[in-house]
Amino acid sequence: VLTIGIDVGGTKIAAGVVDDDGHLVARRHIPTQPHDPVAVVAGITKIATEMKAVAPAAAAVGVGAAGLVDVRTGTVLGAPNIAWSNLHLRSMLEQRVKMPVIVDNDANVAGLAEATYGAGRGRGDQVMVTVGTGIGGAIVIGGKIYRGARGIGAEAGHIVIAAGGAKCPCGNLGCFEAMASGNAIGRVARERAAGPEASDARAVLERAGGSVDSITGEMVGDAAREGDAFACSVLAEVGRWLGIGLASLVNLLDPDIVVVGGGAAAGTGELLLGPARASMREHVIGHDWRAETPVAAASLGFDSGVVGAAILARELA
Numbered sequence: 289v290l291t292i293g294i295d296v297g298g299t300k301i302a303a304g305v306v307d308d309d310g311h312l313v314a315r316r317h318i319p320t321q322p323h324d325p326v327a328v329v330a331g332i333t334k335i336a337t338e339m340k341a342v343a344p345a346a347a348a349v350g351v352g353a354a355g356l357v358d359v360r361t362g363t364v365l366g367a368p369n370i371a372w373s374n375l376h377l378r379s380m381l382e383q384r385v386k387m388p389v390i391v392d393n394d395a396n397v398a399g400l401a402e403a404t405y406g407a408g409r410g411r412g413d414q415v416m417v418t419v420g421t422g423i424g425g426a427i428v429i430g431g432k433i434y435r436g437a438r439g440i441g442a443e444a445g446h447i448v449i450a451a452g453g454a455k456c457p458c459g460n461l462g463c464f465e466a467m468a469s470g471n472a473i474g475r476v477a478r479e480r481a482a483g484p485e486a487s488d489a490r491a492v493l494e495r496a497g498g499s500v501d502s503i504t505g506e507m508v509g510d511a512a513r514e515g516d517a518f519a520c521s522v523l524a525e526v527g528r529w530l531g532i533g534l535a536s537l538v539n540l541l542d543p544d545i546v547v548v549g550g551g552a553a554a555g556t557g558e559l560l561l562g563p564a565r566a567s568m569r570e571h572v573i574g575h576d577w578r579a580e581t582p583v584a585a586a587s588l589g590f591d592s593g594v595v596g597a598a599i600l601a602r603e604l605a
């Protein structure tokens with residue numbers, strides 16, 4: 289069976305037609321206009337219609353959308369990076385595209401894709417954490433996404449791991465996302481470069497045109513890959529927080545595997561994951577006698593959103 293998967297993020301809308309083996313048989317992407325919900329819906333409609341034309345046999349459409357999504361009603365309740373709220377995305381798309389549609393959170397569908405065809409393939413219950421600009425979470429139990437009573441659970445990015453810590457876009461202090469995301473990498477580097485470590489931060493500062501305020505997580509990742517000691521120590525610090533968050537998830541769920549994806553994780557690799565594993569080990573209960581929970585890098589890359597949304601759509605096929 290063929291299904292269409294659509295991944296709606298803050299910068300682009302990606303779509304593809306996915307076959308039984310999880311292969312993308314067609315794909316396309318267009319930019320998102322995150323400040324204009326009408327344009328976003330028009331973009332999703334356009335790309336879905338194009339995919340339907342490419343694969344008239346496709347049975348259903350799955351959408352992974354950034355934000356809090358109630359999958360039962362197909363409503364996007366709200367999102368930090370796209371200006372939509374209380375939008376009945378499923379019914380709007382069903383009317384326009386004339387196909388059955390299912391809508392879920394983008395991190396949930398990415399987790400489903402990794403569990404089915406990626407780093408978690410063949411494993412049991414698992415958690416995926418997506419480390420990008422923010423942090424998304426997915427819990428896959430018995431091969432199904434766990435969503436909670438209202439369909440908006442598994443928001444791993446907003447478990448508080450450092451009470452009174454850095455401010456999170458959600459308004460709370462010390463969320464996992466505030467402490468261990470790609471944005472956190474940039475924040476920690478800026479804080480440290482503005483202090484007594486300014487001279488150590490030279491290589492990172494150069495990338496930012498000499499302005500501490502312009503330092504981003506990507507610049508830190510780039511410098512770290514070239515072996516810069518300051519950048520590596522920033523990643524070690526943020527990796528330590530990443531491990532603390534992962535340990536909380538492992539303590540709660542005892543998953544078979546933890547999968548870590550997202551652009552910030554992909555761009556830093558073991559420079560971030562290594563310290564995260566060490567810190568997770570330290571913070572997991574019973575670490576002296578229990579088997580260590582493996583932490584694996586996601587393997588599907590940016591396709592995981594599209595593939596996961598298409599897997600979800602099989603429920604309607």
Ligand SMILES: [Zn+2]
Nearest residue numbers: 446456458463
């Ligand atoms: Zn938060």
